[in-house]
Amino acid sequence: MAEQNKNYNLTIVQDYLERLGKKNDEGTQFYSDVTILSGPGMSEYNYLQNTHKDLFERWKKGEVSMYNVKWAGVAFVLEYQYGGEKIYEYKGDRCKAPVWNPWRAFVVYKHQITPVGLDLAVAVKNLFKEQVR
Numbered sequence: 001m002a003e004q005n006k007n008y009n010l011t012i013v014q015d016y017l018e019r020l021g022k023k024n025d026e027g028t029q030f031y032s033d034v035t036i037l038s039g040p041g042m043s044e045y046n047y048l049q050n051t052h053k054d055l056f057e058r059w060k061k062g063e064v065s066m067y068n069v070k071w072a073g074v075a076f077v078l079e080y081q082y083g084g085e086k087i088y089e090y091k092g093d094r095c096k097a098p099v100w101n102p103w104r105a106f107v108v109y110k111h112q113i114t115p116v117g118l119d120l121a122v123a124v125k126n127l128f129k130e131q132v133r
Contacts, residue, residue, distance in 0.1 A: 009130065010034060012123040016116075017072060020109065034069060036128040041068035044075040044108045052113070067124050075108040076116070076124045 013034050039059070040048055048056040055077070059066045068075040083101035087094060105121030106113050 005126065005130070009123040009127040012120055013069070013127055016120050017069065017074065020074070024110070033071075034127070035071075036067050036124055036131055037070055038128065039066055039068065040075045040108065041070075041073060043073050044068060047108065047111050051111070065125065067128050069124075073109060076121045077106050077108065077113075078102050078118075078121045078125060079104045 013036075017034065039045075040056070045056075048059075055064070058064045059077075064080070065078045066075055079102075080100035081103040083099040085096045086099050087096055089095070102118050102122055102125075104115070105118050106115045
């Protein structure tokens with residue numbers, strides 16, 4: 001089941017990257033190996049530092065999550081909103097933890113920020129988790 005989910009996430013991300021590459025006349029050679037890394041890539045890092053320092057600071061504080069596709073010059077950003085509390089048991093005690101749900105997502109590419117669907121950004125996040133295991 002985990003492999004099936006990974007393949008599903010990979011298909012969503014590869015499809016997006018392929019369309020993005022064709023739209024920008026960059027081909028698809030960079031997207032055959034989709035490796036997801038945490039944080040912005042180097043080009044996105046420089047752009048965010050110069051133009052959107054507030055977004056970079058929010059990422060450093062953990063208020064947004066950011067993932068980049070290795071060698072593709074693309075970073076995905078997920079914003080969250082409070083979704084209530086989750087009750088769980090830890091060492092016999094009942095505990096509460098806040099639940100943060102994905103709310104909005106966008107991509108940083110070629111010095112632009114463009115909204116993207118949550119399904120794509122969540123697939124990137126899930127693919128990252130799968131690749132780290």
